[in-house]
Every structure is written in C-alpha cells, then in structure tokens.
Amino acid sequence: xxxxxxxxxxxxxxxxxxxxxxxxxxxxxxxxxxxxxxxxxxxxxxxxxxxxxxxxxxxxxxxxxxxxxxxxxxxxxxxxxxxxxxxxxxxxxxxxxxxxxxxxxxxxxxxxxxxxxxxxxxxxxxxxxxxxxxxxxxxxxxxxxxxxxxxxxxxxxxxxxxxxxxxxxxxxxxxxxxxxxxxxxxxxxxxxxxxxxxxxxxxxxxxxxxxxxxxxxxxxxxxxxxxxxxxxxxxxxxxxxxxxxxxxxxxxxxxxxxxxxxxxxxxxxxxxxxxxxxxxxxxxxxxxxxxxxxxxxxxxxxxxxxxxxxxxxxxxxxxxxxxxxxxxxxxxxxxxxxxxxxxxxxxxxxxxxxxxxxxxxxxxxxxxxxxxxxxxxxxxxxxxxxxxxxx
Amino acid sequence: xxxxxxxxxxxxxxxxxxxxxxxxxxxxxxxxxxxxxxxxxxxxxxxxxxxxxxxxxxxxxxxxxxxxxxxxxxxxxxxxxxxxxxxxxxxxxxxxxxxxxxxxxxxxxxxxxxxxxxxxxxxxxxxxxxxxxxxxxxxxxxxxxxxxxxxxxxxxxxxxxxxxxxxxxxxx
Numbered sequence: 096x097x098x099x100x101x102x103x104x105x106x107x108x109x110x111x112x113x114x115x116x117x118x119x120x121x122x123x124x125x126x127x128x129x130x131x132x133x134x135x136x137x138x139x140x141x142x143x144x145x146x147x148x149x150x151x152x153x154x155x156x157x158x159x160x161x162x163x164x165x166x167x168x169x170x171x172x173x174x175x176x177x178x179x180x181x182x183x184x185x186x187x188x189x190x191x192x193x194x195x196x197x198x199x200x201x202x203x204x205x206x207x208x209x210x211x212x213x214x215x216x217x218x219x220x221x222x223x224x225x226x227x228x229x230x231x232x233x234x235x236x237x238x239x240x241x242x243x244x245x246x247x248x249x250x251x252x253x254x255x256x257x258x259x260x261x262x263x264x265x266x267x268x269x270x271x272x273x274x275x276x277x278x279x280x281x282x283x284x285x286x287x288x289x290x291x292x293x294x295x296x297x298x299x300x301x302x303x304x305x306x307x308x309x310x311x312x313x314x315x316x317x318x319x320x321x322x323x324x325x326x327x328x329x330x331x332x333x334x335x336x337x338x339x340x341x342x343x344x345x346x347x348x349x350x351x352x353x354x355x356x357x358x359x360x361x362x363x364x365x366x367x368x369x370x371x372x373x374x375x376x377x378x379x380x381x382x383x384x385x386x387x388x389x390x391x392x393x394x395x396x397x398x399x400x401x402x403x404x405x406x407x408x409x410x411x412x413x414x415x416x417x418x419x420x421x422x423x424x425x426x427x428x429x430x431x432x433x434x435x436x437x438x439x440x441x442x443x444x445x446x447x448x449x450x451x452x453x454x455x456x457x458x459x460x461x462x463x464x465x466x467x468x469x470x471x472x473x474x475x476x477x478x479x480x481x482x483x484x485x486x
Numbered sequence: 487x488x489x490x491x492x493x494x495x496x497x498x499x500x501x502x503x504x505x506x507x508x509x510x511x512x513x514x515x516x517x518x519x520x521x522x523x524x525x526x527x528x529x530x531x532x533x534x535x536x537x538x539x540x541x542x543x544x545x546x547x548x549x550x551x552x553x554x555x556x557x558x559x560x561x562x563x564x565x566x567x568x569x570x571x572x573x574x575x576x577x578x579x580x581x582x583x584x585x586x587x588x589x590x591x592x593x594x595x596x597x598x599x600x601x602x603x604x605x606x607x608x609x610x611x612x613x614x615x616x617x618x619x620x621x622x623x624x625x626x627x628x629x630x631x632x633x634x635x636x637x638x639x640x641x642x643x644x645x646x647x648x649x650x651x652x653x654x655x656x657x658x
Contacts, residue, residue, distance in 0.1 A: 234571040332575065336568060338647035339561035343600050348561070354553035355646045356544045357623075358502040358532075 102128045107151065107159045111167065116149040166219040171257030174220065177213035178261070178270035184209060185277050196290060203296045207303055213270065214307045217262070221314045224254055228325045240336040247329045255322060262315045271311055278304040399431060401441040410445060415479040417456070419446065424464050434466060452479045489518045499543045503624045504639035506540040515541050539638035555606040555616060556625065560643045562601065566591040578636050585632040589613060
C-alpha cells in the first residue's frame with residue numbers, strides 16, 4: 096500500500112465523490128500512474144467488485160477516512176442507531192442484572208463498544224461539519240449566495256441541529272443524557288456488585304464513560320462556540336444578501352424602490368464661505384468692459400417686391416393675351432426699366448394661377464426677351480381666362 | 487449658550503454630511519439631542535435622524551439619485567465581497583480598501599447590467615468620483631495612498647436593502 100499510496104489516494108477521492116469507482120475510472124487511474132496492479136487490488140481485498148464496478152473494502156475505506164481526517168458526515172439517523180443500541184443494551188443490563196454472569200459480561204462489553212462507536216461518530220461528524228461550514232463560509236468554490244444559503248440550511252437542518260439535540264444535556268431524550276444515566280448506574284455497580292469480575296467490567300465501563308463525557312462535552316463546546324455561530328453568521332449575512340439580490344435584480348433599483356432619504360446639500364450655497372468673493376468677482380468682470388459700437392450698414396438696397404394681386408388685376412383686364420412672356424416684359428418695364436430676370440420670373444409665375452388656360456401659339460415661333468446682361472429665348476404662349484375656353 | 491462646536495455641527499449636517507460615532511461631534515449631538523432636533527425643526531423645518539451609529543438631516547426634498555447610487559454601490563460591493571469569501575459586514579466596519587481593489591470588484595461583477603446603467607458607477611473614472619461624493623458626505627474616508635474606509639453611515643444603505651425583504655414578506 097505504501098508503494099502505491101498516491102494511486103490509492105486518488106481512488107479514495109473517486110469513491111468519496113461518486114460513492115463507487117467505475118471500471119473505466121479505475122482503468123484511467125491505473126494508466127495515469129502506469130501501474131498494473133488491478134489484480135493485486137482485488138486479491139488483497141483492498142477493492143471489492145460490485146457488479147462491473149469497484150469499491151473500497153469497508154475497513155480500508157475507514158482507514159483512509161481516518162488518515163485524511165476526511166469523514167462523510169453521518170446522518171442523525173445513523174448516529175441515533177448507536178443510541179438505540181446503547182439504550183437497549185443498558186435496559187437489558189438493568190433487567191438482567193441478576194441473570195447469568197456470562198451474558199451480563201458480554202452485554203457490558205457490547206455496551207462499551209457501542210459507546211465507543213457512538214463517540215467516534217460524533218467526533219468525526221463535528222469535525223467534518225466544521226470543515227464543510229468553514230469552506231462554505233470562505234466560499235472557496237465561489238458559488239452564488241443562493242446556493243450557499245441552500246447548503247447552509249441543508250447542513251443545519253439535516254446535520255447540525257440533530258447533532259445538537261443528541262448532545263443536548265437539557266433534552267431528556269438525548270443520547271448524552273442516556274450516557275449520564277449509564278454512568279450513574281455503573282458508578283454504583285462498580286462498588287456494590289457481588290461478583291468481582293463483573294465489578295471490574297463496570298469499573299472499566301465507568302472510566303470509559305468519564306472519558307466519553309469529556310470528549311462529548313468538547314464536541315458540544317465546538318458546536319456551540321464555533322459551528323453554530325458560523326452558521327448563524329451565514330444566516331445573518333444571507334438576510335443582507337437576499338436584500339441586495341432583490342434590490343439589484345431586474346434593475347429593481349431603478350424602478351419603484353425609493354432609496355433612503357438623504358439631505359440635498361445644494362442648500363449650502365447661501366452659506367458658501369466664498370459668497371462675498373464670488374459676488375465681487377462677478378460684478379468686477381463688468382467694471383472694465385470696453386464700450387462696443389455697432390456700425391449699421393448705411394447702404395440702401397433697392398428691393399423690388401412683386402405685388403401679385405396688382406399684376407393679376409392688370410393681366411385680367413388685358414385677357415386674352417397672345418404673347419404672355421412679352422406681356423410680362425412690358426408690364427415690368429413700366430415699373431422698372433432695368434429689371435432683372437429674377438423679377439421677370441416672379442411675374443411669369445402668374446401662369447400657374449388656376450384661373451387661366453394656357454396654349455402654345457400655333458405658328459410655333461419663339462420670342463426673345465433681353466435685358467442689358469442676357470437674353471432669354473422662350474415659346475410664344477397664349478393665355479385666356481378659363482371661362483373663355485370652349486367646352 | 488450653544489453647545490460646543492455648534493457651528494461645526496450645523497455646517498456639517500447642512501452640507502449633507504453624516505456625523506458618525508467615530509466623530510467627536512457625535513457625543514455633543516447625543517448629549518444635546520433634544521436641542522438639535524428642535525433647533526433644526528424650528529429654524530429650517532429639517533428633521534434630525536439619529537441612532538447609535540450616526541446622525542443626519544433630512545428635509546422634504548431628497549437627493550434620490552445620489553442615494554440610489556450609494557445604495558447600489560454598497561449592494562454590489564457586499565455581494566462581491568461575499569463571493570470572495572469575505573465577511574462583508576466586518577470588512578465594511580473595520581477594513582480599508584485600495585481603490586484598485588474596489589474597481590476590480592466592480593469590473594468583474596456579475597451585475598454588469600446594473601453597473602452599466604449607472605453613470606456614477608459605469609467606469610473607473612466615475613467610480614472614483616462617486617467615492618469622492620461619499621467622502622464629502624462622510625460615508626467613506628480617504629486614508630491616503632488611495633485607500634478608503636467606510637464610516638458607520640454605510641449601515642443606512644445596507645440595512646435599507648436588508649429591510650426590503652422584510653417589507654416584501656409583510657406585504658405578502
């Protein structure tokens with residue numbers, strides 16, 4: 096075992112994790128260590144076959160648990176099982192105190208064994224629960240708080256609270272109290288039993304019980320001083336964490352939840368230490384300002400405005416007009432000899448009025464309109480009032 | 487006769503500062519609690535709120551945005567501290583944090599949607615400014631070397647979050 100220890104350690108971890116060592120994982124493990132010892136493992140009954148898979152033989156498993164101080168916590172029912180055995184044996188001893196000497200001796204011995212097993216189970220359980228709770232608190236696996244709370248609650252409900260009950264002096268049904276009863280009874284019998292060998296057995300049992308009481312008391316202290324406060328702290332923190340979680344989830348913090356009221360500190364403006372300096376500075380900035388003169392543009396521009404209604408009236412009087420563009424030219428010339436084409440086009444826009452009917456002159460000739468800068472060649476258009484059009 | 491340091495007390499509270507049990511002024515207010523309650527009520531219509539950890543003022547108005555930013559800040563910081571396996575209640579009470587440590591918690595936080603939506607927390611620069619705001623209100627204290635600690639005033643914001651669950655339960 097010593098020469099293959101690392102391999103065995105890995106196999107132990109596998110079984111702790113999966114409760115069984117599958118055939119495949121055993122092969123992988125053997126390959127990893129490049130060791131061909133599968134035969135020996137079963138031959139020496141370190142591993143036993145379970146269908147196609149393997150598991151550690153119980154004594155070896157317990158040995159490894161002990162070596163690594165790595166115990167799977169026992170369920171309270173499993174511990175209670177020792178309690179039951181202790182109760183029954185104690186009852187039998189009391190009832191059969193005057194029975195056959197041999198059976199009495201064996202019962203005392205069996206009782207001692209059960210007490211030892213019980214104490215071991217409690218010590219190992221406290222140890223493993225403490226390890227688990229500490230790991231949970233340190234959150235080495237970085238699990239989310241909800242899972243953490245779930246685990247903590249699970250440990251409390253299923254392991255820690257029941258263990259506390261088992262060790263509770265004030266609980267009349269606790270195994271601890273039962274052990275005290277055994278201790279009292281034994282203390283009497285070790286002196287007043289007739290047979291010497293039986294007295295000696297009671298004596299041994301009494302000393303075992305004294306040691307057990309000390310050990311269990313220590314576990315109880317660990318439980319109340321360390322384990323319970325640790326779990327209590329996880330619980331307290333969980334109340335806060337639930338709050339944070341609720342506040343942050345779904346952007347709740349940005350919705351209806353009003354944060355604590357706090358003071359609006361802008362009020363301190365009127366008490367500002369520098370209010371005098373600030374005001375002074377504000378007014379001083381205007382003190383040395385230079386005068387600014389705004390020089391207006393004196394040049395007059397001759398803006399011609401198109402008086403649409405006036406032109407429309409003139410046009411209406413002259414309808415029908417043979418040559419609309421020439422008419423536009425002559426009309427605008429009456430007002431301004433040096434007209435621009437911009438002005439001209441404004442007048443021509445009358446053509447889009449709804450009241451007129453426009454047609455291209457039949458001779459198809461273009462006409463020319465010019466001012467001092469340029470010349471426009473345009474079609475000759477006839478314009479009539481719409482009512483003049485024959486239907 | 488006004489109590490000692492009257493002006494300092496009034497100025498601090500009116501600047502929106504928390505006066506916490508770590509502060510010498512705390513004892514003075516505590517001794518003259520009735521006086522200050524009446525003083526702020528009659529002079530300004532402000533309410534003085536106090537407990538065994540801190541005193542602060544509230545008025546009919548509240549700086550909701552700042553308060554929300556601070557509440558979110560503590561919620562996320564505690565959440566991340568817990569994830570890191572730390573006792574956040576003890577850490578907030580007794581530890582100092584380097585600015586980089588705080589920034590790292592926020593940069594690696596799983597609450598990135600909440601952080602991104604918040605102008606005061608969304609990046610390193612704004613977070614530093616936000617810490618400045620908390621220092622001004624005496625919720626955080628700058629210890630030098632870019633290290634910060636928190637005063638007892640932080641409890642207002644984390645207890646507020648804790649009580650949300652109680653309210654929720656009562657409502658149900």
